[in-house]
Amino acid sequence: MKENGVRVLNILGRDYSIKAPASEEPVLQQAAALLNERLSDNQQRFPGAGIHELLVLTALNLCVPLLRQDEQLREVQERLTASVERISRQLQS
Secondary structure, rough: OOOOEEEEEEEEEEEEEEEEOOHOOOHHHHHHHHHHHHHHHHHHHHOOOOOOHHHHHHHHHHHHHHHHHHHHHHHHHHHHHHHHHHHHHHHHH
């Protein structure tokens, strides 16, 4: 397969063709597996929901932890920057 070939991902029983480098295939497969797992969970939690609603609910459920991680990363970066500045000041004294 070419380096920038088409990868086929199966989500909810439907194949989706994604153009991506071969190096991205493992992470794309993992992402599709995670998405399918979460969609399946939401299908059980919300049996009356249609595909569109399931996708929206699942996307929201996946985005919340990402936003929390981003906030935690910003806090860690701020603490690290403050520590580096404090150490620099001490070394200059």
